[in-house]
Amino acid sequence: MKTANIKLSLFNYALNLGVMGVILIAILRVILLLYADGLYPLASVLSAIAVFLAIIYLRRRFTPVRWFGIGIALALLFTLYPILYTFYLSTTNMKSGHLMTKQQAINQLEDQTYLVEGDQSYGWTAFVNPGGEYALWLMPDEGAGLLAFPGEPLEEVPPGEKGVGELDEDRIPISLEGYERLPQNKTVAIIAQLGEINFGEDPNIVRIRSLREAAPLKQKYQYDSDLDAVVDLETGEIYRPIDGTFTSTEGAELAPGYIVFAGVKNFDSFLGNPGFREPLFQILLWNISFAFWSVALSFALGLVVTLLFEGLPGSRIIRALLIIPWPIPVLISILIWRSMLDPDVGFVAPVLESIFGSSPAWFQDKNWTRIGVIMVNVWLSYPYFYVISAGAIRSIPHEIYDAAVVDGAGPWNKFYHISLPLLLRILMPLLIASFTFNFNNFNVIYIFNFGKPAMPNTVVPMGHTDILISFVYRLAFITTNVTNYGLAAAITVMLFLLIAIMVVFQARFTNLFREVD
Amino acid sequence: MANTLKINQPSWFSYTRRTKWASFTIRYLIALVLILFAVVPALWVVSASFNPAKSLIGGTLFPKNPDLSNYDELLYNDFFPYLTWLGNSIKIASITTVCTVIITCLAGYSLSRFRFKWRQQFMIAILILNIFPPILGMVAIYTTIQQLGLYVSQIGLDSHGGLILIYVAGSMGINVLMVKAYIDTIPTELDESALVDGATPGQTFRHIIFPIMRPIVITIGVLTFIAAYGDFVIARVLLKSSEKLTVMVGIQLFQTDRFDQDFGMITAGAVLAAIPIILIYIPLQRYVIDGLTAGSVKG
Structure with missing residues (x-):
């Protein structure tokens, strides 16, 4: 079929134009905001997506691509971009304290204010309306009082206007229309709440400083783009950028810091430091053996089930019972196992104790936790291997066995010399794919025991059953003291490389890419 | 012998x-x-x-x-809104499923029926991208969603919108190729006769092809639903407030927090959370198994 056959009516074209226009304007708005805040990576990928969508929906030549334009846009943003962004992050210092761009950090610093000390202060009296909104009557040392509402300019209001009642002997209005005057003893209880409110309008903001005093609020920091430095407007101190932190000559640092290029620092921190490298290598070794044994044992069990129950009377019922683990959501299954093995609520410990006199510490002992986690994973995945190996075995022609039997082969020989090699050949791509999957099987590791038991004396918290991806999660999302996205990304980059190697390996065993046409 | x-x-x-x-x-x-x-x-x-x-x-x-x-x-407890979690999970998984099915069917149709530049490279790119498990991108996905959320809170952190977009993006890859392979088996004469009768490709797809794609649509729908419903880590990373959580995240948090006190409740929660999937799985088992083993046994 030729693309030229496809004719879009004018109406369709106009519809495309309209819908695309709306989407593009929405994207464009976000791009501009991102750009203003210095979030360049995300701004550029969104720009690329916007250009791509505009081209394919407005040029007739690209009609076939229109069918999956939105799909490509999503894949670019949430599949391809995260991979590239991970590589980018691995070369930055992004961690707690350095989570935003320079521009965002400057914006936040410039929002900070301070209360001006000295003569510019007021005495104050608070009024509240039934809606819980406050107003202030501000008394300077000399001159007339000011009426202040949040978000409205300060104003000198003589008694009788705007609902302001008669003044008492302290020149404070007795009443304010719609509001109730708060006596001093009541304001004590709400002073913290009152202190949060900005009275007046930018830039003339007044805040309550103490029970007696209110004072104007001033901007504390200002970024000077010529100096590339932040100036403290209160003290005149200058803070220059050093490694993503504005720092004064005396070494005082301003928070928040921002993201800067850190080169190979992240990689160096775990490759160059033996105290980090060695436990990480332990994690890698365990990661490999966890994936290997999970696949090997699940495959073996699936195969045993296939072979043993083929042709056995009642095998249908047996099989139906054996795939029971399959439909249960993985997370639920792992939680069930965790509870079963728990010494307090589970039944496994009492049973084992009555047989062997003791029961393993499934969650404290490193070896037993590892055995437990592999056992649970085998339970989760053998039904899959059972189903695929049953299918594969049916695809082996019977003639081969018949010929072997003629040559005097027994059941073991038939299995070892015919079934197993053929099955391995057929299923090798799936076994490798399954290895890759289990190499990153976060759920089993994390939900079973959070990667614990903990390794003693490591630079950052690590566990004996942590695999690389659960360690990455620990670094990035378990906020014990410091979350470190840059470091987490650097380790993820290593994971990407490992998986790329596996993929090359897999491509050798399969016509993965040749099959596409 | x-x-x-x-x-x-x-x-x-x-x-x-x-x-x-x-x-x-x-x-x-x-x-x-x-x-x-x-x-x-x-x-x-x-x-x-x-x-x-x-x-x-x-x-x-x-x-x-x-x-x-x-x-x-x-x-009826005061600590956590279990039914809300369950509702969230079903809502998120359903929307993800509908979006995925629509997007993959359209993409699969185009890849199967049209010939255009870069078509082959495009499919290879899908395969390669699909190899890297989405979980590897979790740090990047988290920060991306956080940054988007600064301007569009509906797809930011702690929103269901962001989660759904990520699920849809993650479930397209291999499903597109499965749909494409399925449509390849539908004779092109069907399309051609419709086109000759004056139908647009859109109409041909809607009225001729889509109705006969039922088996693959069910397979993809069921697999997507099960995956989105059962996901733990992405939801765990992106969602924060209690009333936004999915049932998987909720039950895991709850188990970590109050294991000893409320063990019975946790088991009840686990059983209820498994029920939607089992209800889908039992009548549609054949499609699930077809989908999971697709391409595995080619002899």
């Missing part, structure tokens, strides 16, 4: 009459052990959920006075 020469012998093992019974006994014994291994955890959690005692189930597989008190507590 002359009797093993029968061509239609279905078994892997060949027997003399004498060893046959011994072999059967051993195989049934092994079957029994394996069945226990498969069934006991599921059985145990169901029974524990009906056990009114709060903890210390001990060795009893069948509680003495089964009742629904755990379920009662689960649905």
Whole structure:
């Protein structure tokens, strides 16, 4: 079929134009905001997506691509971009304290204010309306009082206007229309709440400083783009950028810091430091053996089930019972196992104790936790291997066995010399794919025991059953003291490389890419 | 071993009459052990959920006075909104499924029926991208969603919109190729006759092709639903507030927090959370297995 056959009516074209226009304007708005805040990576990928969508929906030549334009846009943003962004992050210092761009950090610093000390202060009296909104009557040392509402300019209001009642002997209005005057003893209880409110309008903001005093609020920091430095407007101190932190000559640092290029620092921190490298290598070794044994044992069990129950009377019922683990959501299954093995609520410990006199510490002992986690994973995945190996075995022609039997082969020989090699050949791509999957099987590791038991004396918290991806999660999302996205990304980059190697390996065993046409 | 020469012998093992019974006994014994291994955890959690005692189930597989008190507590407790979680999960998984099915079907149709530049490279790119598990991008996905959320809070952190977009993006890859492979098996004469009659490609797809894609649509729909419903880590990373959580994240947090106090409730929660998937799985089992084993056995 030729693309030229496809004719879009004018109406369709106009519809495309309209819908695309709306989407593009929405994207464009976000791009501009991102750009203003210095979030360049995300701004550029969104720009690329916007250009791509505009081209394919407005040029007739690209009609076939229109069918999956939105799909490509999503894949670019949430599949391809995260991979590239991970590589980018691995070369930055992004961690707690350095989570935003320079521009965002400057914006936040410039929002900070301070209360001006000295003569510019007021005495104050608070009024509240039934809606819980406050107003202030501000008394300077000399001159007339000011009426202040949040978000409205300060104003000198003589008694009788705007609902302001008669003044008492302290020149404070007795009443304010719609509001109730708060006596001093009541304001004590709400002073913290009152202190949060900005009275007046930018830039003339007044805040309550103490029970007696209110004072104007001033901007504390200002970024000077010529100096590339932040100036403290209160003290005149200058803070220059050093490694993503504005720092004064005396070494005082301003928070928040921002993201800067850190080169190979992240990689160096775990490759160059033996105290980090060695436990990480332990994690890698365990990661490999966890994936290997999970696949090997699940495959073996699936195969045993296939072979043993083929042709056995009642095998249908047996099989139906054996795939029971399959439909249960993985997370639920792992939680069930965790509870079963728990010494307090589970039944496994009492049973084992009555047989062997003791029961393993499934969650404290490193070896037993590892055995437990592999056992649970085998339970989760053998039904899959059972189903695929049953299918594969049916695809082996019977003639081969018949010929072997003629040559005097027994059941073991038939299995070892015919079934197993053929099955391995057929299923090798799936076994490798399954290895890759289990190499990153976060759920089993994390939900079973959070990667614990903990390794003693490591630079950052690590566990004996942590695999690389659960360690990455620990670094990035378990906020014990410091979350470190840059470091987490650097380790993820290593994971990407490992998986790329596996993929090359897999491509050798399969016509993965040749099959596409 | 002359009797093993029968061509239609279905078994892997060949027997003399004498060893046959011994072999059967051993195989049934092994079957029994394996069945226990498969069934006991599921059985145990169901029974524990009906056990009114709060903890210390001990060795009893069948509680003495089964009742629904755990379920009662689960649905009407003050600590966490279980039903909201369950509703969130079903909502998120359903929307993800509908979007994925629409996007993959359109993409698959185009890849199967149109010939255009970069088509082949495009499919290879899908395969390659699909190899890297989405979980590897979690740090990047988290920060991306956080940054988008600064300007569009509907797809930011702690929003269901962002989560759905990520699920849809993650589930497209291999599904597109499955749909494409399925449409390849539909004769092109069907499309061509429709086009000759003056239908646009859009109409042809809607009225001719889509209706006969039912099996693949069900397969993809079911697999996507199960994956989105069962996801833990992405939802765990992106969602924060209690009333936004999915049931998987909620139940895991709850288990970590209040394991000893409310063990019975947790088991009840686990059973209820598994039910939607089992309800989908049982009638549609064939499609699930087809989908999961697609391409695995080509001989």
